[in-house]
């Protein structure tokens with residue numbers, strides 16, 4: 033797991049918009065951070081990449097030679113295509129769902145006055161304060177099989193005849209992930225809303241625009257960079273999420289992160305696990321950097 | 337001068353409008369009738385309720401009391417988007433994600449104006465504010481003055497019944513502000529759009545408006561033409577707020593004919609006035625002469641096209657402004673005599689508000 037966890041770090045880091053360059057500060061001030069970065073990110077990363085080219089056998093263990101065996105296996109075995117396809121699908125659906133739910137949520141939150149806003153902000157950010165594992169287990173308790181609380185309730189009300197499938201389904205993973213990721217989307221959109229000049233909505237109103245038109249034509253285009261950068265964060269975190277798919281999906285419904293984990297700790301095929309992890313990382317970096325560049329180009333006027 | 341405003345049928349009427357925030361009174365007893373084509377300024381110090389009044393007309397704030405009528409129709413129940421008013425905000429409030437042309441076109445789109453007519457009207461509006469060729473610029477890539485023009489074009493292109501301007505020029509530097517003032521007045525004259533301008537800049541109000549509404553602490557102090565309010569201020573507040581003024585302690589002496597006396601200066605007093613009074617005279621209306629109120633020049637400042645003198649007199653300090661006409665001027669420390677024409681002063685005191693001595 034440790035290798036998989038470190039490999040997801042840079043992907044998450046690139047998702048946040050780049051900081052404006054500090055101009056005057058002496059360069060050597062970045063030295064400590066640079067050492068830390070090299071020590072705990074670059075070196076393990078390079079070792080993981082190297083590991084993915086090593087050979088492995090059930091009895092001979094890891095052989096430090098350079099072969100393309102693992103990469104060839106991933107490229108040709110449809111099993112891996114299915115794993116990565118599922119990972120991508122789950123991350124995409126989660127991203128779209130958080131955007132559709134989170135953006136209106138942030139808008140309403142921003143319109144609330146003082147005290148209520150504080151309470152609801154706490155409610156939305158609350159999940160961040162609880163461990164992902166505890167939250168996901170909560171979902172499992174609610175919907176896990178026939179004994180899940182929500183399933184029991186719905187069945188006793190006669191609304192459903194058999195328990196809703198939740199554990200080991202993609203839908204279950206997506207629902208739990210949306211819950212986990214929502215704060216990132218809401219915060220990102222909220223930050224964009226804060227930059228909005230409140231008079232702009234008045235201006236649109238005075239020109240004859242109704243509330244829906246104002247949201248569609250005036251507010252949404254201006255907070256779109258916020259929605260998209262939130263989406264980039266959510267996408268990269270969902271695609272590399274481990275705890276939620278591990279608990280809800282278990283070993284029956286694997287995604288890239290849980291697959292790498294299994295190769296490392298159950299099959300003990302580290303080189304193959306490394307290849308999976310590296311592929312996940314490379315794919316994410318490509319998608320995130322590409323998306324970020326697109327957003328920045330497209331919304332240069334709005335985001336200054 | 338614009339056709340006498342008061343005689344025309346009012347386009348916009350505010351009738352005893354008031355606004356309170358919690359317990360705090362922001363605007364009180366605001367009554368005003370605006371005639372078609374008139375240019376009105378709301379003038380007053382910060383926090384006197386100018387913006388609040390404008391926002392009530394625009395519909396972004398609901399009045400606590402009173403009614404607002406447009407063309408005889410009660411506005412209070414009409415949604416801001418249906419009032420058909422053009423508004424220029426202090427922050428411009430342009431749509432940052434749209435180009436200048438798209439900004440201007442937005443109101444026309446809302447009115448479902450056909451594309452061909454829209455294009456033509458947007459082009460004409462941008463040309464009117466001198467921004468031809470800037471159609472495809474985004475607001476963030478424009479200067480403050482250019483953004484201000486886009487905002488003006490955007491408000492005017494929908495042919496509003498009333499144009500509301502909330503300190504539209506306060507973000508501009510002095511030179512640009514002066515240019516925009518002239519331009520604003522020209523555009524308003526050409527289009528004949530009824531306009532209300534909020535400002536705390538008295539020169540702006542004096543130079544642009546047909547009538548000025550001077551406000552203080554949520555109340556109207558005076559409504560009048562720029563000349564009226566400047567030359568015959570209704571209260572000490574108006575006199576102080578509209579440019580510098582000199583207050584002299586004077587007395588009414590003698591009976592039939594009674595005379596107003598300030599040191600060595602005197603003039604016939606209006607009938608019925610007696611005792612101590614305060615007279616106020618604008619600095620540019622005082623001259624140096626052979627006889628009058630004796631004083632001494634304490635300081636003399638050269639200001640290009642005019643001289644500024646600070647004098648001390650037995651009736652109080654005085655500021656005198658003389659044009660730089662090339663003639664010799666008294667120097668610092670010199671003894672002088674101050675004189676002014678009786679019609680250039682206003683008399684205030686003891687709750688009595690008299691106009692200029694006729």
Ligand SMILES: Nc1ncnc2c1ncn2[C@@H]1O[C@H](COP(=O)(O)OP(=O)(O)OP(=O)(O)O)[C@@H](O)[C@H]1O
Nearest residue numbers: 357360361362381382383384385386387388389536
């Ligand atoms: N939303 C509000 N809630 C409470 N008080 C308010 C609110 N808006 C304005 N006020 C108060 O009402 C008074 C008038 O405010 P207003 O904004 O109309 O002043 P103004 O004349 O436009 O001043 P400025 O020249 O600074 O813009 C002020 O004392 C202000 O504090």
Ligand SMILES: [Mg+2]
Nearest residue numbers: 386387388502
């Ligand atoms: Mg104001």
